[in-house]
Amino acid sequence: MSAWWQSAVVYQIYPKSFQDSNGDGIGDIPGIISRLDYLADLGVDAIWLSPVYQSPGIDNGYDISDYEAIDPQFGTMADMQHLIQAAQKRGIRIVMDLVVNHTSDQHPWFKAAAKSRADPHRDWYVWRDPVAGHEPNDLQSTFSGSAWTYDEPTGQYYLHLFSPQQPDLNWANPELRQAVYRMMNFWLDQGIGGFRLDVIDLIGKDPDAGITANGPHLHEYLQEMNAATFGRYPVMTVGETWGATPAIAQEFSDPDRHELSMVFQFETMQLDVGTSKWDIKPLAPQALRDTLVKWQTQLDYRHGWNSLFWNNHDLPRIVSRWGDPGQYRERSAKMFAILLHLLRGTPYVYQGEEIGMTNRPVANIAEVTDIESRNAYAAAVATGTAPATMMQAINRMGRDNARTPMQWTAGAQAGFTTGTPWLPVNANHDHINVAASSGADSVLATYRQLIHLRHTTPLIVHGDFIPVATAPGVMAYYRVDQGERWLVVANLTGTTQSFTSSDHLEAVVIHNLEAPTTLTGLELQPYQAFAARVEAGADNQSEG
Secondary structure (H helix, E strand, C coil): CCCHHHHCCEEEECHHHCCCCCCCCCCCHHHHHHCHHHHHHHCCCEEEECCCEECCCCCCCCCCCEEEEECCCCCCHHHHHHHHHHHHHCCCEEEEEECCCECCCCCHHHHHHHHCCCCCCHHHECEECCECCECCCCCECCCCCECEEEECCCCEEEECCCCCCCCEECCCCHHHHHHHHHHHHHHHCCCCCEEEECCHHHCCCEHHHCECCCCCCHHHHHHHHHHHCHHHCCCEEEEECCCCCHHHHHHHHCHHHCCCCEEECCCHHHCCECCCCCCECCCCHHHHHHHHHHHHHHCCCCCCCCEECCCCCCCCCHHHHCCCCCCCHHHHHHHHHHHHHCCCCEEEEECCHHHCCCCCCCCCHHHCCCHHHHHHHHHHHHCCCCHHHHHHHHHHHCCHHHHCCCCCCCCHHHHCCCCCCCCCCCHHHHCCCCHHHCCCCCHHHHHHHHHHHHHHCHHHHHCEEEEECCCCCEEEEEEEECCEEEEEEEECCCCCEEECCCCEEEEEEEECCCCCCCCCCEEECCCCEEEEEEECCHHHCCCC
């Protein structure tokens, strides 16, 4: 018996940018409730909700000051309970985004810990004495600079793998772990559908050895967490694991190990990253194909599970990143959708992806709100990088690209708010918006069709995956289940590519251009993609 999340499609909402209900320019929970019918019509099974907990907002909610309170900018606990119940009525589960690697420095735990070395909460965080008057070691923060900040009153450094306002929790402390589990059960008892666990592979860190990800006690902690919390509920869990390989992902997601349902791996989404996130290299289509194939073939789906995504709140829009935001915007958006959603695993759709939203370039750093981008800009310019060079990188890869308000209409502020939005709306909302996506040929229609296919076609969920040899700019694969065979073909490039197959074409299931009538001698147009039910040709009888 498969778990519900294996045939599910998850929709990620970044609440601050989804729908504002009260005109203050900030998306909120009542706004989300007002759009639930749209999501039910799209067909999604769960909403991954980025953090709505009480927070100072240094890192847009990923710095939590009270895990059991809703930040007033988003609404109230009553609003949250209403959202959970209203979503349930539509067959949609709410998956909470949970950050337990660190808290805000405004959390009562850290405030108590910082008062005195003798405070009982002191060991709930990671404190170290200075070494020769300096930081304990050279660990670096993800947000630039040292991962250690000196606390003058108590004479020690505390660890923060992110901003100084996000001190790391000490998972080696059993009392801290139990406090986290009590908080998780508080939310599970509210009826949520699971957790997305932010940077969860960091909780087993050994900072004295310089180990951050995949530390020696990581899986021990996750198994304990599973037994104490979500393992007793029919929910899904997905861990954010930047360093995962297929073997590591299987350790997290093997049901027999009782850890998580699945992980987010980022090998695919780092194919255009050079020496750093801001050192951008061209995507090699063959590398994209090979990496997707690797994760389909090396992560054993009988003892693990894959997550499938192009976008999230930290990543640039896929159409702008690897597609064509201009002439072929709709076609490339559909291609990436068809390619991904017919793979094995649980697909995630990030708000606006389903209508082909694009990046929003800005002219200067004053227009950037994201802490990661601002810190990286300051560090790079201080060491001699030209401001224009860094702005070009931020416009390509910065996190604000994903966080511009959802584009509902062509009207004022894209229908997101009646006030001034916290982050400007993309000017292209005049033609890229939900209201303009009602046609059968829209990007939105393609996403609806793909979600429906996943719900009604066991082959997509459980079928075997067999890669097909192609030209470097093309990815093709079979999905095979109980005698049924589908062929999926996608041109990953903006140029014409050749493809041929000896298979007999029985029916085209989905396509983003004209439906092919044969599989022999095709000239795939830029970003063309289709899936077809086929009968194996003589060359392919042995496969599957």
